Amino acid sequence: xxxxxxxxxxxxxxxxxxxxxxxxxxxxxxxxxxxxxxxxxxxxxxxxxxxxxxxxxxxxxxxxxxxxxxxxxxxxxxxxxxxxxxxxxxxxxxxxxxxxxxxxxxxxxxxxxxxxxxxxxxxxxxxxxxxxxxxxxxxxxxxxxxxxxxxxxxxxxxxxxxxxxxxxxxxxxxxxxxxxxxxxxxxxxxxxxxxxxxxxxxxxxxxxxxxxxxxxxxxxxxxxxxxxxxxxxxxxxxxxxxxxxxxxxxxxxxxxxxxxxxxxxxxxxxxxxxxxxxxxxxxxxxxxxxxxxxxxxxxxxxxxxxxxxxxxxxxxxxxxxxxxxxxxxxxxxxxxxxxxxxxxxxxxxxxxxxxxxxxxxxxxxxxxxxxxxxxxxxxxxxxxxxxxxxxxxxxxxxxxxxxxxxxxxxxxxxxxxxxxxxxxxxxxxxx
Amino acid sequence: xxxxxxxxxxxxxxxxxxxxxxxxxxxxxxxxxxxxxxxxxxxxxxxxxxxxxxxxxxxxxxxxxxxxxxxxxxxxxxxxxxxxxxxxxxxxxxxxxxxxxxxxxxxxxxxxxxxxxxxxxxxxxxxxxxxxxxxxxxxxxxxxxxxxxxxxxxxxxxxxxxxxxxxxxxxxxxxxxxxxxxxxxxxxxxxxxxxxxxxxxxxxxxxxxxxxxxxxxxxxxxxxxxxxxxxxxxxxxxxxxxxxxxxxxxxxxxxxxxxxxxxxxxxxxxxxxxxxxxxxxxxxxxxxxxxxxxxxxxxxxxxxxxxxxxxxxxxxxxxxxxxxxxxxxxxxxxxxxxxxxxxxxxxxxxxxxxxxxxxxxxxxxxxxxxxxxxxxxxxxxxxxxxxxxxxxxxxxxxxxxxxxxxxxxxxxxxxxxxxxxxxxxxxxxxx
Numbered sequence: 001x002x003x004x005x006x007x008x009x010x011x012x013x014x015x016x017x018x019x020x021x022x023x024x025x026x027x028x029x030x031x032x033x034x035x036x037x038x039x040x041x042x043x044x045x046x047x048x049x050x051x052x053x054x055x056x057x058x059x060x061x062x063x064x065x066x067x068x069x070x071x072x073x074x075x076x077x078x079x080x081x082x083x084x085x086x087x088x089x090x091x092x093x094x095x096x097x098x099x100x101x102x103x104x105x106x107x108x109x110x111x112x113x114x115x116x117x118x119x120x121x122x123x124x125x126x127x128x129x130x131x132x133x134x135x136x137x138x139x140x141x142x143x144x145x146x147x148x149x150x151x152x153x154x155x156x157x158x159x160x161x162x163x164x165x166x167x168x169x170x171x172x173x174x175x176x177x178x179x180x181x182x183x184x185x186x187x188x189x190x191x192x193x194x195x196x197x198x199x200x201x202x203x204x205x206x207x208x209x210x211x212x213x214x215x216x217x218x219x220x221x222x223x224x225x226x227x228x229x230x231x232x233x234x235x236x237x238x239x240x241x242x243x244x245x246x247x248x249x250x251x252x253x254x255x256x257x258x259x260x261x262x263x264x265x266x267x268x269x270x271x272x273x274x275x276x277x278x279x280x281x282x283x284x285x286x287x288x289x290x291x292x293x294x295x296x297x298x299x300x301x302x303x304x305x306x307x308x309x310x311x312x313x314x315x316x317x318x319x320x321x322x323x324x325x326x327x328x329x330x331x332x333x334x335x336x337x338x339x340x341x342x343x344x345x346x347x348x349x350x351x352x353x354x355x356x357x358x359x360x361x362x363x364x365x366x367x368x369x370x371x372x373x374x375x376x377x378x379x380x381x382x383x384x385x386x387x388x389x390x391x392x393x394x395x396x397x398x399x400x401x402x403x404x405x406x407x408x409x410x411x412x413x414x415x416x417x418x419x420x421x422x423x424x425x426x427x428x429x430x431x
Numbered sequence: 432x433x434x435x436x437x438x439x440x441x442x443x444x445x446x447x448x449x450x451x452x453x454x455x456x457x458x459x460x461x462x463x464x465x466x467x468x469x470x471x472x473x474x475x476x477x478x479x480x481x482x483x484x485x486x487x488x489x490x491x492x493x494x495x496x497x498x499x500x501x502x503x504x505x506x507x508x509x510x511x512x513x514x515x516x517x518x519x520x521x522x523x524x525x526x527x528x529x530x531x532x533x534x535x536x537x538x539x540x541x542x543x544x545x546x547x548x549x550x551x552x553x554x555x556x557x558x559x560x561x562x563x564x565x566x567x568x569x570x571x572x573x574x575x576x577x578x579x580x581x582x583x584x585x586x587x588x589x590x591x592x593x594x595x596x597x598x599x600x601x602x603x604x605x606x607x608x609x610x611x612x613x614x615x616x617x618x619x620x621x622x623x624x625x626x627x628x629x630x631x632x633x634x635x636x637x638x639x640x641x642x643x644x645x646x647x648x649x650x651x652x653x654x655x656x657x658x659x660x661x662x663x664x665x666x667x668x669x670x671x672x673x674x675x676x677x678x679x680x681x682x683x684x685x686x687x688x689x690x691x692x693x694x695x696x697x698x699x700x701x702x703x704x705x706x707x708x709x710x711x712x713x714x715x716x717x718x719x720x721x722x723x724x725x726x727x728x729x730x731x732x733x734x735x736x737x738x739x740x741x742x743x744x745x746x747x748x749x750x751x752x753x754x755x756x757x758x759x760x761x762x763x764x765x766x767x768x769x770x771x772x773x774x775x776x777x778x779x780x781x782x783x784x785x786x787x788x789x790x791x792x793x794x795x796x797x798x799x800x801x802x803x804x805x806x807x808x809x810x811x812x813x814x815x816x817x818x819x820x821x822x823x824x825x826x827x828x829x830x831x832x833x834x835x836x837x838x839x840x841x842x843x844x845x846x847x848x849x850x851x852x853x854x855x856x857x858x859x860x861x862x
Contacts, residue, residue, distance in 0.1 A: 137676045168691070182690040210689040215678055220687040223669055227687075227696045230665055237723050238654055241714055245568045247646055256651040256658075258641040259613040260599070265658045283672055291730065292668050295722050 001126050002161070002191035008091055009198045015040060016199075017090025019115050021048065021079060023274075023340065024132060024167045025096030026068075027061050027174030029079075033071035034063075035202050041079045042086040052079040060339045060366065063175035083115075087122040092199065094130045096167070101278045106285050107136055109143065116144060120151035128161040128195055134222070134275070136282045137215040140164040141188060156188055163187035163196050164214040166221035171273070172338050182208035186217030225279040226293060232271040233296035236303055239268035239428035249428035250412045268428040269388060269411045270345035271300040273334040277343040304348040307427050311382065311408045314425050318406055320381055323356055328380030328404065330373075330395075331387025332364040339366040346386035349410070353384070365391045377402035384408040432557050433592065433622035439522055440629045446471060447630075448521025450546050452479065452510060454705075454771065455563060455598045456527030457499075458492050458605030460510075464502035465494075466633050472510045473517040483510040491770045491797065494606035514546070518553040523630060525561045527598070532709045537716050538567055540574065547575060551582035559592040559626055565653070565706070567713045568646040571595040572619060587619055594618035594627050595645040597652035602704070603769050613639035617648030656710040657724060663702040664727035667734055670699035670859035680859035681843045699859040700819060700842045701776035702731040704765040708774040735779040738858050742813065742839045745856050749837060751812055754787055759811030759835065761804075761826075762818025763795040770797040777817035780841070784815070796822045808833035815839040 008014040014037075018029040021043035029041040043049055051058045055072055057065040071077035080086065087093060097111040112133060119129065129148070131140050140163075145156050156162050164186040169177035183200050187193040193211045200207045212220065235253070242249035249268055257264040271277075280297060284290030315322055334344035341347055354360055363376035364387065377383060383404045385392055388411040396418035399407055407419065409426035416424045439445040445468075449460040452474035460472040474480055482489045486503055488496040502508035511517065518524060528542040543564060550560065560579070562571050571594075576587050587593050595617040600608035614631050618624040624642045631638045643651065666684070673680035680699055688695040702708075711728060715721030746753055765775035772778055785791055794807035795818065808814060814835045816823055819842040827849035830838055838850065840857035847855045 137678060180692075184686050184689070208690045210686050212682065212686045213678075215676060216683050216686055219673060219676060219678055220683045223683060223687045223696055224691065224693070226669075227665065228693060231662070234658065234661055234723050238657075241718065241721075242650060244718060245646060245650060245714075247568060247644075247650055251643065252647050252651045252654060255615050255641050255643045255647055256654045258615070259639045260655065261611075262655070262659060265654055283676075287672065287675060290672075291726050292665050292723075295726055299722065 001159075002189065002195065005091060005126065005128055005161070006191075006195050006198060009195055009202075012036065014038075014091040015089055017086040017093040018042070019083065019086065019093060019095050019118075020097035020111070020133075021052065022096065022098060023059060023061070023171055023174070025094070026052070026058070027064055027169075028094065028096060028132070028167075028178065029077055030064060030067035030071055031175055031178050031203065033077035034067045036076060037202060039071070039077045040086040040090055041077060042081065042083040043079070044081060044083070046081055049079045049081050060337075061172055061174050067175060083118045084122060087119050087124070090127065092128045092130060092195070093119065093124075094132050096132045098274075099133045099135060099282075100274075101281050105281045107282055109135075109139075112143070113147070116147045117151070120148055124148065124152060124160045125154060126160065128163065128192065130196060131162070131164045132167050134166060134279060134282055135164070135218050136285065137219040137222075139218060140186070140214040145188070161187065161189060161192045161195070162214075163192045164217040165196055166217055168221060168224055171275070171335075171340060179204050179207065182210060184212055184217040184220050185209050186212050186214035188214055219283060222279050222283040225276050226283070226296075229271065229276040229280060229300065230292050230296040231266050232269075232276070233299040235266040235268045236271070236299050238265070240306070242428065243430075246430055248412075248430045267412075270303055270386070272343045272345040272348070274340065274342040277301070300345075303427075304345050304352055307384075307408065307410055308349060308352045310425060310427075311384065311406070314406055314408075314423065315382060318423060320405065324359075325357070325381040326359045326361070326379055327353055327357055328371075328376040328383040329353075329360060329362045330364070330376065330383060330385045330392055331389050332362050332367050332370065333387050333389075336388045337366070337390060341367070344387075349384060349386050365389060373398075374402075377404055380404050382406045382408065384410065385414065386410050388413050432590075433620065433626065436522060436557065436559055436592070437622075437626050437629060440626055440633075443467065445469075445522040446520055448517040448524040449473070450514065450517065450524060450526050450549075451528035451542070451564075452483065453527065453529060454490060454492070454602055454605070456525070457483070457489070458495055458600075459525065459527060459563070459598075459609065461495060461498035461502055461508055462606055462609050462634065464508035465498045467507060468633060470502070470508045471517040471521055472508060473512065473514040474510070475512060475514070477512055480510050480512050491768075492603055492605050498606060514549045515553060518550050518555070521558065523559045523561060523626070524550065524555075525563050527563045529705075530564045530566060530713075531705075532712050536712045538713055540566075540570075543574070544578070547578045548582070551579055555579065555583060555591045556585060557591065559594065559623065561627060562593070562595045563598050565597060565710060565713055566595070566649050567716065568650040568653075570649060571617070571645040576619070592618065592620060592623045592626070593645075594623045595648040596627055597648055599652060599655055602706070602766075602771060610635050610638065613641060615643055615648040615651050616640050617643050617645035619645055650714060653710050653714040656707050657714070657727075660702065660707040660711060660731065661723050661727040662697050663700075663707070664730040666697040666699045667702070667730050669696070671737070673859065674861075677861055679861045698843075701734055701817070703774045703776040703779070705771065705773040708732070731776075734858075735776050735783055738815075738839065738841055739780060739783045741856060741858075742815065742837070745837055745839075745854065746813060749854060751836065755790075756788070756812040757790045757792070757810055758784055758788055759802075759807040759814040760784075760791060760793045761795070761807065761814060761816045761823055762820050763793050763798050763801065764818050764820075767819045768797070768821060772798070775818075780815060780817050796820060804829075805833075808835055811835050813837045813839065815841065816845065817841050819844050
């Protein structure tokens with residue numbers, strides 16, 4: 001079975017099925033289709049599929065719309081809501097559904113379980129199922145294998161194959177990073193790794209891969225993201241410490257990093273999004289002593305409150321009534337250059353401020369139907385720069401000339417010295 | 432005054448005084464002397480001075496002994512116990528005394544205060560005092576300036592000059608890193624920075640410097656070290672999490688880091704030493720919410736107990752009596768290749784085990800009068816590899832052939848698969 005499937009991949013005589021055409025699945029499907037692979041992609045969201053069929057990308061990613069236009073029209077990519085058709089007709093099935101956390105900070109595998117139920121309804125003999133969604137160590141060899149074996153009566157390794165190969169790309173750059181980011185491949189059978197490697201080499205013969213156990217792949221993905229999440233939280237703690245000393249954290253961190261080889265320390269700012277916010281819980285949900293993860297989460301998730309509290313104090317100084325002032329917010333998405341709102345700390349700021357103020361205008365160049373920039377600036381007493389979109393660089397002059405009285409810069413990205421009429425406060429800046 | 436001193440430095444017509452000839456001060460003094468600068472160095476430890484005078488380095492540092500031999504004999508370096516002579520005859524006085532923490536985790540400035548008292552007894556008109564020891568933000572402009580101004584009646588900026596320029600080199604490589612590591616220079620007077628910069632350019636005209644406020648230099652030094660300390664603790668937490676999943680943390684971290692550009696995650700292991708262990712408290716001692724610092728300290732300082740507890744369980748499995756077994760320990764110094772025992776986690780392991788066992792043999796190739804390697808291995812039922820000295824690499828065969836029954840590898844540096852007769856457990860390894 002392994003050799004047969006490997007030959008099919010090597011000779012381009014296979015079909016790739018992708019279950020879930022979200023921000024992981026769709027760039028994955030479109031990129032492989034762009035390389036001439038036959039790709040079937042399933043998603044339960046009908047309007048989403050219609051959008052893709054019309055040649056449009058439902059979200060931003062560097063080459064995504066180009067790849068979609070090309071591959072939908074040449075039929076290399078067939079997007080559909082018919083999950084069973086995709087499973088039936090694919091040799092390799094890649095699971096890319098969302099694995100969020102629930103309100104008790106426990107992994108929520110409901111989408112994964114639905115998809116496994118769909119897979120188990122079809123004959124999966126001789127097929128390879130690749131788990132690309134984030135999961136706790138042991139999920140592939142536990143939940144996934146057990147569900148499929150129990151429901152189909154087939155046996156992994158004998159009748160079908162399983163591998164973990166978790167996604168680690170930066171959102172919004174998937175269509176570039178799929179070529180650049182090494183894959184950690186964890187097939188339950190050693191030979192399965194040859195198939196997954198051959199698959200990725202279709203994109204680039206130089207694509208780097210490392211072979212590990214499935215649980216190691218699952219945990220390594222979590223380490224990758226938690227390492228970043230903790231370091232962002234550490235930078236935020238540094239900013240709060242610098243603030244207590246009355247020092248500018250951006251200047252201090254820049255000095256520490258200047259040509260220094262043991263670094264760099266990240267810069268402070270809002271942290272959120274669909275991956276980093278939750279990934280720690282996928283490794284710590286079964287443990288009572290998850291110290292760094294919980295602490296990093298506390299710092300990063302509470303930062304919007306911390307900044308709003310700083311804003312409130314400054315508004316009091318300026319005799320601005322928090323309940324009656326007009327408040328403008330620049331940026332709503334979870335990070336710079338993205339159009340993704342999931343776990344967005346900027347949205348959280350809107351919610352926190354919105355609880356005691358209903359005169360909020362939001363402008364985000366990446367989100368349709370938000371207010372225009374000029375209207376947001378001129379129609380507000382207080383402006384919060386919440387997402388560090390590149391469009392907000394060099395905005396000092398415009399803000400200084402607007403009717404706004406107080407600017408709250410969550411990223412310390414504007415130059416405080418350029419404000420005279422407008423009072424400037426910035427996270428990590430001397431406040 | 433500034434221009435005068437700057438000219439003296441540029442024309443090599445100045446004397447450099449170094450107060451404290453420890454692991455920071457001595458390599459600093461010897462390296463400048465090696466470049467033809469007249470250096471006077473003071474230390475209160477008489478035998479230490481005698482050792483230096485005899486051309487010996489009192490501790491290991493790459494080129495230190497060569498530099499001492501050369502500069503003591505050509506009289507560019509004059510080591511003495513006469514602090515007042517050094518202060519009197521120097522144009523630039525560099526403070527390199529130790530700034531440890533006390534038992535309440537508060538900065539202990541007693542050595543700094545003694546040295547300031549000595550400085551204030553002399554006429555320091557037109558002299559520059561550079562603070563190179565670690566200190567809390569505000570120490571230079573507070574404690575140091577106030578003490579000197581009050582006791583001398585002179586005024587900083589008018590009569591004498593002050594600058595912070597904290598050390599950031601890796602211990603044991605100071606005589607290399609003094610050329611490579613950028614200096615963060617924080618003179619109270621802007622012009623003072625020119626003098627400090629000119630001083631360092633004596634070592635290498637390409638030496639990198641950045642000019643900051645004194646408090647920024649003090650805090651940036653602390654950020655540099657705390658960033659490392661927290662990341663080492665995070666690696667240790669990752670190892671404990673991997674252990675709960677029954678996975679090898681070294682393999683998982685290697686997989687996560689393999690050709691991945693957003694990293695690397697450090698490897699787990701014992702963390703200690705005179706700098707990292709304490710530096711966090713220099714920025715957090717005045718704060719109630721020092722989260723990451725306290726947590727990193729908790730993890731790193733408690734790791735020796737964690738490892739000894741794992742050892743105890745394994746000894747129980749092997750029917751080895753913890754009170755009566757012979758225990759050997761490889762490595763006593765705080766880090767690989769070092770002969771420094773301050774805040775050494777290996778010493779802590781000796782203490783923890785020593786509390787219930789008085790049959791401990793210690794071998795450390797960097798510490799004279801410890802047991803020989805062979806004797807330590809053959810004379811022990813249990814061997815703990817505590818410091819990851821390069822000499823301990825590839826020791827598998829020797830251990831396997833010795834009389835030892837259990838090996839505890841605090842660094843996961845040996846290959847578990849090479850042990851058959853000997854039971855192997857390693858921190859971060861599958862235990």
